[in-house]
Each structure stands twice: as structure tokens, then as C-alpha cells.
Amino acid sequence: MISVNSRMASAMLALGVFALSLSAPVQVNAQAGVDPAATQILKRMTDYLDSLKQFSVHTQNTVEDLLDSGQRIDTDVSANVTVSRPNKLRAERQGELIDQAFYYDGKTLTLYNPSDSVYGTEPAPATIEEMLHYASDSLGLIIPAADLVYRNAYPALMQGVTSAVVVGKAVINGVTCEHLAFSRPDVDFQVWVADGARPLPCKYVVTDRGTPALISVSTVMSDWDLAPVAADASFTFVPSEGDMAITFMPLDVSSGNAANESGASK
Amino acid sequence: MKMILKTAVLSVSAGLLFLVDVPPQFPLHVELVPEAHAILGVRRRAFRRGAVVGASVAATDSAAYAAEASQPAAAPPPAPAPAPAPAADGKPLPLGTVVSSLPAGCTSTPVGGVNYYYCAGNFYRATFQGNSLVYVTAKP
Numbered sequence A: 001m002i003s004v005n006s007r008m009a010s011a012m013l014a015l016g017v018f019a020l021s022l023s024a025p026v027q028v029n030a031q032a033g034v035d036p037a038a039t040q041i042l043k044r045m046t047d048y049l050d051s052l053k054q055f056s057v058h059t060q061n062t063v064e065d066l067l068d069s070g071q072r073i074d075t076d077v078s079a080n081v082t083v084s085r086p087n088k089l090r091a092e093r094q095g096e097l098i099d100q101a102f103y104y105d106g107k108t109l110t111l112y113n114p115s116d117s118v119y120g121t122e123p124a125p126a127t128i129e130e131m132l133h134y135a136s137d138s139l140g141l142i143i144p145a146a147d148l149v150y151r152n153a154y155p156a157l158m159q160g161v162t163s164a165v166v167v168g169k170a171v172i173n174g175v176t177c178e179h180l181a182f183s184r185p186d187v188d189f190q191v192w193v194a195d196g197a198r199p200l201p202c203k204y205v206v207t208d209r210g211t212p213a214l215i216s217v218s219t220v221m222s223d224w225d226l227a228p229v230a231a232d233a234s235f236t237f238v239p240s241e242g243d244m245a246i247t248f249m250p251l252d253v254s255s256g257n258a259a260n261e262s263g264a265s266k
Numbered sequence B: 001m002k003m004i005l006k007t008a009v010l011s012v013s014a015g016l017l018f019l020v021d022v023p024p025q026f027p028l029h030v031e032l033v034p035e036a037h038a039i040l041g042v043r044r045r046a047f048r049r050g051a052v053v054g055a056s057v058a059a060t061d062s063a064a065y066a067a068e069a070s071q072p073a074a075a076p077p078p079a080p081a082p083a084p085a086p087a088a089d090g091k092p093l094p095l096g097t098v099v100s101s102l103p104a105g106c107t108s109t110p111v112g113g114v115n116y117y118y119c120a121g122n123f124y125r126a127t128f129q130g131n132s133l134v135y136v137t138a139k140p
Helices: A002-023 A036-051 A128-139 A154-158 A253-265 B002-020 B032-054 B058-069
Strands: A054-066 A072-084 A088-095 A099-104 A108-113 A118-123 A163-172 A175-184 A187-194 A201-208 A216-225 B107-111 B114-119 B122-129 B132-137
Touching: A036 A154, A036 A163, A036 A175, A036 A187, A088 A128, A118 B122, A163 A187, A163 A201, A175 A201
Parallel strands: none
Antiparallel strands: A054 A072, A054 A216, A072 A088, A088 A099, A099 A108, A108 A118, A163 A175, A175 A187, A187 A201, A201 A216, B107 B114, B114 B122, B122 B132
16 A cells, blocks of 8 residues: 555655646657657758768767665766777777776677676777677677767658657756657657757667656757867777676577678678 | 685676776677666676675675676577685585685695696686686686
């Protein structure tokens, strides 16, 4: 009974916050269908990301989680990502429970756990996109910001979208951003896109609507730099004294082979 | 115990945190749907994780979690999940057994440029399973 009550209280609180946050400027009509104004802004953003030759960005990520007691625990991770198309990428991630860096210089990729003093290096395909496929399909790696460098994200994002609206304008880290809200079956996502000549993403939230818990993952992006100072050498991992090389465990043979061959042969 | 717990939680979160890193990957190329699945996965696993926080079965659950979470939902089956760290009873494990954390009291020995950890009758070496650091029993 107590848990039911507290759940109701939380739900009411959430509703209250929801109402509060939306009451002032804009009414969101979820039944409104797909508003072209929203999709145009999204398209402008993905096109702009496609056009970038290089960039660096800081991201602050939060994953919500629920213990079986119902207590909510959020986990935060900061990541810095530097991309130089077509063949260089570097990322560092740090949080309470993670400390990892990733390097790709067009020839090899390296995963490095500085606090454990271990790293793994593998030969890698010649472009970022091929490398991302290879890393994912053959090594089971997930690379921060991978999707920032995939081209033509728009159709994939819009797939199955049943509702798209412009909620209003928000200010995030001092930047005025268009707030867009999209809905797909069981998943909502919100995107904030910077106003002006540089339509970069400011923030991104994905919410699982298939459960009353409404778990979300969110990312706030800041410190976009479209001309980062990044020497070629900075994308190549150089072990420190005491660092030990370790291997990558191959993925299950049945799952890894085909992708491995296609990725490596390019 | 606390150490084991910490490591276990760490491997739980290692999986989780890679989800976190999906959003930064902003436009979510084909990832939006898998991510939705992943989020659903988080929800399902959250219950297990609750158990992890309070119990010594941590390693099993977290390892399974880490292995699961390190894979996109639509991907083929993941590599074998790490087993829990064995109790220090000196019983040797089959070669190739993957654990998410080393048992207590391991001593490290470099052999031919590879670092081996010896404890409880087994040699282990470190390896990356996806983004997660795991240990696999091996023969030096």
C-alpha cells in the first residue's frame, strides 16, 4: 500500500512538473500528427551534421535506472569526442564507474582503460563509417558519438514517427534551441536544435514509453567546436609506461564472421 | 566483498554507460529502434540490478547484463557471458571461462609479454569483451 501511494505521489509530482514546464508558452497536441515545421528543423540539423568536416563536442549523459525497490538511480557520464572526417576519431568517457578512451587514426583502433592500465589495439578499416561498422559487428564495441558521423540520419530517425511537434524555444547552456518532440510506438524522443546559422543538437532525450517507469536516457551537448585543434598524432594511441596490451575477445563466430570479412575487406 | 560488489556494479554500469553514449551519437542513425529495445532492456534488467546491489549474486547478474547490454538489441547473439568470479576454493575452472572480475588475492605474472593473474588454482588474462574489461582463464 505504501509503495502504491508513493508511486502515485511520484506520478502526480511528475505530472505536476510536466504541466508546469509546458503550461507557459506552448500547448503540445500529441494528436496533431507530423508537423512539417518540426521535421524541417530536424532535417536541417542532420544535413548540417553531415556537412561538417570536423568537430569536437562535450556531452553530458544521464541514464535513469530503477532498483527493484522502485528507487530511482541516475548515472552520469561525461564524454569528449573529436572527429576529423574521413578517418579520425577520438573519444574519452568518464563517470563514476567508467574511465575509457577510444582512438582511431585511419589505420588502427584502440580501446584504453587508463585506470586499469590496459589497452587493446586492432587494425581498422580506412574510414570512420567502415570502422564503426567493423567495431560494432566484429568486436562488439560501441563508440561514443558514432551516430554523429553516420550520414543521412534523418530517414532513420523519422521511421515510424506518428507525431512531431515544435514545443517551443529553450535556452540550454546559454544557447537558444528549438525544442522538438517526436513520438514513435513505445518511444518518445525530444531534440533541441540550436537556433541560427549552426543548427547543431543541444540536447537529446529518449524515453521508453512502454512502461509506467518511463525510463529515459538523455544527453546534453555543449562546447561544439567546428574547427578543433587536433593534430593527426592525437588520434593515435601511445601507451604510457606500465600499460599492458590485451586482446579483444572475438564475437561469437556465428555472428561475427560475415560482418568481419565485409568490414575488413574494404 | 565490497570490492567484488563494486566491480560487479561497475560491469553492470559499463554496459549501461554505453547506452548513455548512444545519445551523444546524436542522430541515432539506425540506432533509435535498437536503443528503444535497449531501454526496454534497462527496464527489465533494473530488477536484476536491484538484486545486485544487495546480494553476492552480483557477479552473475551483472556479467550477464554487461554482455547483454554491450550488444545492440538487433545484433546477433553476444559472446558468451562471463561467469561469476569463482569462490576461492582452489577448484580449477575450464580454460576459456570468462569472469567479470578477478577473485581476491590474485598475483600477476608476465609470461611472454602477456600478464597472467594467478589465483584460486587458475590463471587468468585480461581481455576486452566489447567495451567491457573481463578476465578469461588461460594457460600461460
